[in-house]
Amino acid sequence: xxxxxxxxxxxxxxxxxxxxxxxxxxxxxxxxxxxxxxxxxxxxxxxxxxxxxxxxxxxxxxxxxxxxxxxxxxxxxxxxxxxxxxxxxxxxxxxxxxxxxxxxxxxxxxxxxxxxxxxxxxxxxxxxxxxxxxxxxxxxxxxxxxxxxxxxxxxxxx
Amino acid sequence: xxxxxxxxxxxxxxxxxxxxxxxxxxxxxxxxxxxxxxxxxxxxxxxxxxxxxxxxxxxxxxxxxxxxxxxxxxxxxxxxxxxxxxxxxxxxxxxxxxxxxxxxxxxxxxxxxxxxxxxxxxxxxxxxxxxxxxxxxxxxxxxxxxxxxxxxxxxxx
Numbered sequence: 001x002x003x004x005x006x007x008x009x010x011x012x013x014x015x016x017x018x019x020x021x022x023x024x025x026x027x028x029x030x031x032x033x034x035x036x037x038x039x040x041x042x043x044x045x046x047x048x049x050x051x052x053x054x055x056x057x058x059x060x061x062x063x064x065x066x067x068x069x070x071x072x073x074x075x076x077x078x079x080x081x082x083x084x085x086x087x088x089x090x091x092x093x094x095x096x097x098x099x100x101x102x103x104x105x106x107x108x109x110x111x112x113x114x115x116x117x118x119x120x121x122x123x124x125x126x127x128x129x130x131x132x133x134x135x136x137x138x139x140x141x142x143x144x145x146x147x148x149x150x151x152x153x154x155x156x157x158x
Numbered sequence: 159x160x161x162x163x164x165x166x167x168x169x170x171x172x173x174x175x176x177x178x179x180x181x182x183x184x185x186x187x188x189x190x191x192x193x194x195x196x197x198x199x200x201x202x203x204x205x206x207x208x209x210x211x212x213x214x215x216x217x218x219x220x221x222x223x224x225x226x227x228x229x230x231x232x233x234x235x236x237x238x239x240x241x242x243x244x245x246x247x248x249x250x251x252x253x254x255x256x257x258x259x260x261x262x263x264x265x266x267x268x269x270x271x272x273x274x275x276x277x278x279x280x281x282x283x284x285x286x287x288x289x290x291x292x293x294x295x296x297x298x299x300x301x302x303x304x305x306x307x308x309x310x311x312x313x314x315x
Contacts, residue, residue: 030194034194036226041251060253066196068221069198072200072220073200081221081259084222085256087254087311088252
C-alpha cells in the first residue's frame with residue numbers, strides 16, 4: 001500500500017492521485033448482487049428505454065463507491081473519511097463484454113479530486129476536497145465533495 | 159396557473175414522516191463481495207488476518223456499505239412506492255447522497271436505520287415536471303452509537 005499521507009504533505013490545489021475505473025455490464029451485475037440494488041434500470045434494455053435513458057446505466061451508488069475508494073486509497077489507514085457526497089448528474093453507460101471476463105474496447109472513467117481547504121479544528125486536521133467522476137470524453141458526470149481528517153507530523157512528537 | 163403542482167396535499171403531509179427502523183447486519187462475506195464488485199483491493203475490506211491486526215480489529219465497511227437488511231422497514235424503494243401512492247410521478251432516479259461518518263462500521267455490527275422524509279420540492283427539468291424528495295437516514299450500531307447519517311435525494315418524474 002502507499003505510504004501514509006500527512007496533513008503537512010498537502011496544500012490547497014493538491015491533486016488526489018486519479019483512479020481509473022471501467023464499468024462493464026458484468027460489473028453492474030456484480031454490483032447489483034453485492035449492494036442489493038436490483039433496479040432493472042441497470043440491466044434491462046426495455047425498462048431503461050421506458051425510463052427515457054436509452055439503455056441500462058451505471059448505478060449512481062457504484063460511482064459513489066468509486067469516489068469512496070478514491071478517498072480511502074489517498075488518505076491511508078491513519079486517515080479518516082468524515083464526509084462524502086456526490087450527485088448523479090450525467091448518465092454513464094457500461095461497456096459490453098467481449099469475453100466472459102474482458103470488456104469490449106470503450107471508455108475509461110476517471111475519479112479525480114483536489115484539495116480546496118485545509119484547517120485545524122478541535123485537534124483534528126481537516127481537509128476538504130472537490131471530487132468527481134469523468135467519463136471517457138472528460139465530462140463530469142458525478143461531481144462531489146469529501147472531508148477527511150489526516151494524521152499530522154506536528155502532533156506525532158515522540 | 160398553466161400547470162398544476164405535483165405536490166398534492168397528501169404528498170405535503172408526508173414531509174416529516176418517519177419510517178419504521180430497518181435492521182442491517184454487517185457480515186464479512188458481504189463486505190468482501192462489495193469490495194470485489196467495486197474493484198477495491200484494500201486489505202481492510204478483503205483480508206481477514208490483516209484486518210484483525212489493524213486498529214479496527216475486523217473487516218470494515220467501504221464508505222456507503224451498511225450491510226444487508228435483516229428486517230425490512232421503509233427502504234428507498236418502498237419510500238418511493240409510498241410517494242407514488244400519494245400521487246408522485248412513478249419513474250425514479252437516484253439523485254445523489256451526502257454521507258456523514260461518525261464511527262467505523264464493520265463485520266459483526268448490527269445497524270438500525272431510521273429514515274425521515276425531510277423535504278419535497280418540484281422543478282421543471284429536462285425530464286419534465288420533476289419531484290425532488292430528500293430523505294435523512296440515521297444509523298445506530300448495537301451500542302446505540304450514531305455511526306452514519308445519510309441524506310439522499312430521490313428524483314421522481
